[in-house]
Amino acid sequence: MKAWRIFLLSFQHVLENRSRSFIWVLYVLLPAVVFMLFWIGVVKSSGGDVSGWNFSTITSYYFLLTVLGSTVIAHIEEDVAEEDIRLGELTNYLMKPFSYFWTKFLEETPWRLIQGAFGVLIVIAFIFIFGNFFTLASSPLVIVLALLIMVLAYMLCFTFKMSLGLSAFWLTDSRGLFQILEVLLLIFGGFVVPITLLPEAFSKIAQVLPFSYIVYYPIVAIQGNLSITQMLTVIFAQLAWIFVFYLVYKVVWSEGRRKYTAMGQ
Secondary structure, eight states: OHHHHHHHHHHHHHHHTHHHHHHHHHHHHHHHHHHHHHHHHHHHHTTSOBTTBOHHHHHHHHHHHHHHHHHTOOOOHHIIIIIIIISSTHHHHHTSSSOHHHHHHHHHHHHHHHHHHHHHHHHHHHHHHSGGGOOOOOOHHHHHHHHHHHHHHHHHHHHHHHHHHGGGGTOSOOHHHHHHHHHHHHHHTTSSSOGGGSOHHHHHHHHHSSGGGTTHHHHHHHHTOSOHHHHHHHHHHHHHHHHHHHHHHHHHHHHHTTTOOTTOO
16 A cells, blocks of 8 residues: 555656656657667668568667657666755655665656556557558567566666765765666667677677667567577576566665765765
């Protein structure tokens, strides 16, 4: 009941700032369109196919990227670092009989739902206008597994970003670290280019790091480009990374609270 109340209050706050959510969707959409136009040009100049990617799969990939980028990419780290730790707002959470981790989860999720809804509307408009250039999975089992991969991608990103935000217990300015990891997410997560189109060395690195399991694999799963076995492998990898980052969060949270003061850092 407490969790539902926190979620509803957070959802109300997000609805009051829905224009801000729409701007964040455009922030994801515009770069995706630029990358899409670039790769469409590459595909056309290559005779309609680049390593198995054609006009239809490229366009659908980048418009699905708009939905995924708006839905599963949590932006909680700056809130944790700047407002809670540096400005001392963490004190309010420590005084409540509810987990800090899950409170922040319930505060962040409405933002993801609203921004994801805006992203879906944009994609629906695109499908309505250019339906022949969009590919999606059609098998019910594949769709269910793809949705599960999306949910786990959000949990993975959120857990990772929460652990990252707690670095402010020790760092005077965490923004440099945040920006470095955002660049890594852009490159190895599949924002700039699908990881199969990266140079071989970078592609292998991307498959080892957690970033591809946040963005790239959910997209190709929705497109129907993964077998059932591959999707189950992705789910296992996501669960493993979530477990790792949650352990990191627990350790950092336990140690960080000892450094925290009511006036912030």
